Amino acid sequence: xxxxxxxxxxANYSFSLGNDTTFCNxxxxxxxxxxxxxxLWNTGDSxxxxxxxxxxxxxxxxxxxxxxxxxxxxVAFQPLLNLNLGNDTVKCDNGIPVVLTAxxxxxxYHWNTGVNSxxxxxxxxxxxxxxAVYACGSLSDSVLVTINAIPAPxxxxxxxLCENTTATAxxxxxxxxxxxKNSAGVGDTVAPIPATGNVGTTTSYVTxxxx
Numbered sequence: 001x002x003x004x005x006x007x008x009x010x011a012n013y014s015f016s017l018g019n020d021t022t023f024c025n026x027x028x029x030x031x032x033x034x035x036x037x038x039x040l041w042n043t044g045d046s047x048x049x050x051x052x053x054x055x056x057x058x059x060x061x062x063x064x065x066x067x068x069x070x071x072x073x074x075v076a077f078q079p080l081l082n083l084n085l086g087n088d089t090v091k092c093d094n095g096i097p098v099v100l101t102a103x104x105x106x107x108x109y110h111w112n113t114g115v116n117s118x119x120x121x122x123x124x125x126x127x128x129x130x131x132a133v134y135a136c137g138s139l140s141d142s143v144l145v146t147i148n149a150i151p152a153p154x155x156x157x158x159x160x161l162c163e164n165t166t167a168t169a170x171x172x173x174x175x176x177x178x179x180x181k182n183s184a185g186v187g188d189t190v191a192p193i194p195a196t197g198n199v200g201t202t203t204s205y206v207t208x209x210x211x
Contacts, residue, residue, distance in 0.1 A: 015032075015033060015062065015069035015070065015071050016033070016071050017030055017031070017032060017058070017060065017071045017072070017073040018030075018073060019073070020073055020074040020075070020076075021073065021074075021075055021076070022075075022076045022077075022078050022135040022136075023075060023076070023077050023078070024077075024078050024080060024135065024136035024137075025080065025136075026053070027051045027052065027053045028051070028052050028053070028075055028077075029049055029050070029051050029052075030049060030050050030051075030052060030058055030060075030073060030075070031048060031049040032048045032049065032060045032062055032071075033048070033062070034048055035064070036048070036062035036063060036064045036069070037063055037064055037065070038062070038063040039060055039061070039062050039063075040060065040061045040062075041058065041059070041060045042057075042058060042059050042060075043058065048062075052075055053077070054075075054077065055075060055076045055077045056074075056075060057072060057073075057074050057075075058072065058073055058074075058075060059071065059072040059073075076135075078134065078135045078136050080136060081103060081105050081106060081132075081134060081136070081139065082103055082139075083102060083103050083106075083130070083132050083139035083140070083141045084103060084141055085100055085101075085102060085128075085129075085130065085141045085142065085143040086100075086143060087143070088143055088144040088145070088146070089143065089144070089145045089146070090146045090148070091146075091147055091148070092147070092148050092149075092150050093147050093148065093149050093150055094150065097121035097122055097123045098121065098122050098123070098145050098147070099119060099120075099121050100119065100120050100121075100122060100128055100130075100143060100145075101118060101119045102118045102119070102130045102132055102141070103118070103132070104118055105134065106118070106132035106133060106134045106139075107133055107134045107135070108132070108133045109130055109131070109132050109133075110130065110131050110132075111128065111129070111130045112128060112129050112130075113128065118130075118132075122145055123147070124145075124147060125145055125146045125147050126144075126145060127142055127143075127144050127145075128142065128143055128144075128145060129141065129142035129143075130142075148210075151175075151208065151210040153174075153207075153208070154172045154173060154174030154177060154206050154207065154208040155172060155173040155174065156170065156171070156172035156173070156206055159194070161194060161196050162196065163196055163197075163198075163199055164196055164197060165196050166196075167193055167194045167195075167196050168193065169190075169191040169192065169193050170191045170192055170193075170194065170204055170206075171191065172191070172206045172208075174206070174208030175208050175209065175210050176208055176209040176210070177189065177191070177206055177207070177208050178206065178207050178208075178209075179191050179192055179204060179205070179206050180204070180205040180206070180207070181204065181205075182205065183205055187207065191206075192204055
């Protein structure tokens with residue numbers, strides 16, 4: 001007693017490796033239909049499946065008593081992407097918007113502002129986030145933007161002194177004051193004491209830094 005396996009192939013049989021595919025990690029396996037007596041891939045393999053780890057076009061030819069069948073599939077390997085909006089940002093409101101840029105290479109972007117490009121410009125404080133989609137999935141990131149109003153200049157009053165009198169250090173209202181003899185230079189944290197030995201006018205400059 002003996003048995004024989006008979007595989008009937010319809011006349012309109014569709015031999016297919018499936019759709020073109022994008023693979024994201026490791027190896028991809030391409031599989032041809034079973035039931036054929038001989039297989040030949042363009043890689044040189046002669047079984048019904050192969051493992052591939054490079055982008056490219058792959059084809060297989062399969063033989064049976066009913067004839068030969070073949071198909072081709074395109075495999076693309078997609079490197080895994082990163083999404084990083086950078087550190088939180090704090091700046092003074094100088095009228096120039098903050099530019100937030102998501103990493104390039106994604107197929108689509110969606111910000112919580114409604115923008116669908118990889119870059120937005122923002123002029124108000126808030127938490128901004130983006131969702132980016134590509135063949136291997138979607139990634140999200142967020143960044144906190146704080147825009148502070150530009151502080152008012154420090155307050156100081158003009159001072160009149162008598163010649164050859166003892167003067168005290170100038171005083172101004174503000175935070176982290178620095179005093180200057182002219183409108184440029186490094187400045188000093190110690191307020192100057194006006195000289196009274198000669199008649200005339202002396203100008204001092206003061207700035208403040210608000211954290």
